[in-house]
Amino acid sequence: MEQEQQVACIVDHRTHPITDGRLLRELDPAVRNLIKGDYPEAKVTDFICDHHLLKYQLMRVDGLINADVKQTNKINRRLTKAMQSDDYDIIDVNDTLNKSLTMGQKVSDAVARFGGSWGFILIFSLVLIVWMLINGLSLFGVHFDPFPFILLNLALSCIAAIQAPIIMMSQNRAADRDRMNSENDYHVNLKSEHELRILHAKLDNLAQNQIPHTLEIQKLEIEILGQIRSEIDSLQKDKEND
Ligand SMILES: [Zn+2]
Structure with missing residues (x-):
């Protein structure tokens, strides 16, 4: 049988056949550096x-x-x-506004809603026409506001004067709602951006560190398995020789 080359192990200086181990230059640099940490005089x-x-x-x-x-x-x-660190509570806009609603604000909302509808225009036109017919043609024998309907003018001016501030009140509340909504949006966006950044860091870590590490661990596992196998082989050979 051909005699295998015998070499001394760097750790305990016992001699082994060269197939029972590895030369340092065949090892991964990281593993080699670990050995060099314990045996600084080790050569490749x-x-x-x-x-x-x-x-x-x-x-x-x-x-x-x-x-x-x-x-x-x-x-x-x-x-x-x-x-x-994010202690901002998302405001429930509808709930907050409804809770803080005063009687006057409810009325102004209702008036603004009715004032901005086709129903209002139709009813108002009807009232105007009836008023003018009654006074212009002296129907039912009454003409409390003869042509050119000065009392009607006064009434219309009064309605317009009152309606404008009521609509403005309602619009102010719509602006409040918008402001609260955009405040909510801003904080949600801020939070999402922050979390997205961290998610990015996680993904980067996964791709740049963990996956290469996992592959390296697999490689080491395969190497260790190979060594176990060759040890079993040599044990079997010893047994056959005995
Ligand atoms: Zn050894």
Whole structure:
């Protein structure tokens, strides 16, 4: 049988066949740096047996997982802080306005609603026509406001004078409603933007750190599996030789 090359493990200096381990230059830079941390004099041509290599591979996996957990916690803390710092309560506009409504405001709303309808125009036109017919043609023998209807003019002026401020009152309340709505919108937008930023950070972390880390962990797992397999193989060989 061909004799395999024997090399000394850098950790305990015991000799192993070269197939029972790896040269440092074959390792991932991160794992190699971990070994160099413990053995600063190690060179890339040095050898480490699978048994001792396993410890460093597991250390690397641990390091990757810890880094990911730390980063995720950091982002989650930011999210929690952002949620807590936002103490703005969304105003229920309809509820708030209805609760603060006075009798006068209710009346002004009703008048403005009626004054701005076709029903008002039709009824008002009818009243005008009847008034003018009664006084112009002296129907029923009465003509309390003969042509050119000066009393009717006065009545119309009075109605117009009262109606204008009533409509303005109603419009002021519509402006209040708009202001509250836009205030709500502004805060919702602000909050969404903040959360979107954090979501971006989460996605970036996922794409730039966690996925590459997961792949590296998978690679290490496959390497460890390969080492386990070769150890089983050599155990079986030993058994057959005995
Ligand atoms: Zn060793």
